[in-house]
Amino acid sequence: MKHSFHSLQGRLWLGLCCGAAALLMSGCHHHTQVAYQPPPPPPARSYSHHADNAAATPAPSIDLHAEAAQEPRGFFDNTSGRPVFTETGLASWYGTVYHKRAGADGTIFDENDMTAAHRTLPMGSTVRVTNLATGQQVLVRITDRGPFAPGRVLDLSMGAAKAVGLYRMGVGKVKIEAFAHSTTDPAGKWCVQTGGFKSEDDALELKAKLLRRYRTAKVTEFEGPTGYWVRIDPPLRSKTEATEIADWIGEPNPAALPYLVRID
Numbered sequence: 001m002k003h004s005f006h007s008l009q010g011r012l013w014l015g016l017c018c019g020a021a022a023l024l025m026s027g028c029h030h031h032t033q034v035a036y037q038p039p040p041p042p043p044a045r046s047y048s049h050h051a052d053n054a055a056a057t058p059a060p061s062i063d064l065h066a067e068a069a070q071e072p073r074g075f076f077d078n079t080s081g082r083p084v085f086t087e088t089g090l091a092s093w094y095g096t097v098y099h100k101r102a103g104a105d106g107t108i109f110d111e112n113d114m115t116a117a118h119r120t121l122p123m124g125s126t127v128r129v130t131n132l133a134t135g136q137q138v139l140v141r142i143t144d145r146g147p148f149a150p151g152r153v154l155d156l157s158m159g160a161a162k163a164v165g166l167y168r169m170g171v172g173k174v175k176i177e178a179f180a181h182s183t184t185d186p187a188g189k190w191c192v193q194t195g196g197f198k199s200e201d202d203a204l205e206l207k208a209k210l211l212r213r214y215r216t217a218k219v220t221e222f223e224g225p226t227g228y229w230v231r232i233d234p235p236l237r238s239k240t241e242a243t244e245i246a247d248w249i250g251e252p253n254p255a256a257l258p259y260l261v262r263i264d
Contacts, residue, residue, distance in 0.1 A: 062163055064128065064139050067114065076139055077126035083177035085121065087153055091129065091174040093166060094146075095158030097225060103144040112159035117144035118176075120262045122188065125181040129154065131164045132173045138163040142178075145261055148193065148226070185264060190242035191234070194249055194258040196227025203228035206253055214245065237263065 068076045095111035103109045105123040116127060125142045140160045147155040154176055161167040164174070197203045203221045207230050210219045218233040234241030239260070246258040 062136065062138055064137060067139050067163075071114070075141060077124075077179045077181050079126060079128065079139070079179050081180065083128070084180050085178035086175070088132075088175050089153035089173070090151055090171055091154040091156055091166060091176075092147055092149070092152055092171045093156040093158055093161035105143045107143055109144065109157070110159075111157055113157055114138060114140050114160050114163065115143045115157045116140040116160060117146035117155035118142050118153070119145060119147075119259055120188075121178050122181050122183045122262065123264055124183075126179045127154075128177045128179075129156065129160070129164055130175040130177075131166060132175060133169075134165045136163070136165040145193075148195070148224075148229075148257075148259055150257065183264060188239060189237040189263040190239045191231055191237065191261050191263055192242050192246045192249065192258050193229060193231045193261050194246075194256045195229030196224060197229070197256075198227050200228045202253075203230050206230050206249070206256060209253075210245075210249075213248070217245075233263075 064079070068079070094117070098109050099111045101109055103115075104117070109115070116129070118125075118127070121127065121142045123142055127140050127142060128137060129140055130137045138160050140156065144155070147153075152171070154174065156164070156166065158167065166172045166174070194206065195203065197206075200221075200223070207219050207221045210217070210230070210232050214232065214234070216235045219230065220232075221228060221230045223229070232245055234245060242260055246260050249256050249258040
């Protein structure tokens, strides 16, 4: 009888321990469960060996002459001289959403090509991009406009981001050097783009104010991936007119973020 009592007592104790362990394990599982996030796809094209290395391990620069030789004649400007424009700031990248869609220069955007978006450099300009964290470099051609995010100066294609080591980081500090590019209008054609508004009503309200103030200008509103945007093209599309409009936009709508954008 004593043996049965102790046996029953042991089984009860074992059951309590197992129950407590199960509760403890289920509680831990509840707090540590995370959604599965697949890794980024592997790099494409012949630049795969330049894909991101660890940020702490600087990688050798890409052979810019070999890169230029892979592209069609005239794709890149002459980079033997000194850059005519230099800028340092944050670069990001874009790809899948815009893949196979027309860029601002009218060409079809390929996320694997060595291209980039800049707000003011002439379309077709050649830019040498240096990742300041690793020293990696790549040549890109300006084919689009952007980025339209505060504090960013360049949007790389996915392929260019991989080549210069910014793909996994997403955003990184770079130095951009643009080389002389011949255009039909060296002064450029300019417009102002502002947004992105969360509400379409806010965009339409700003559009109405702009139309009342600049009756001869062309004003359009449109929806983009980050909200609703308003673009105004001055009558002469001069940089002076565009600068005046950008300065004024902040008065009726301080929340707006006007960007001066070169059209050509």
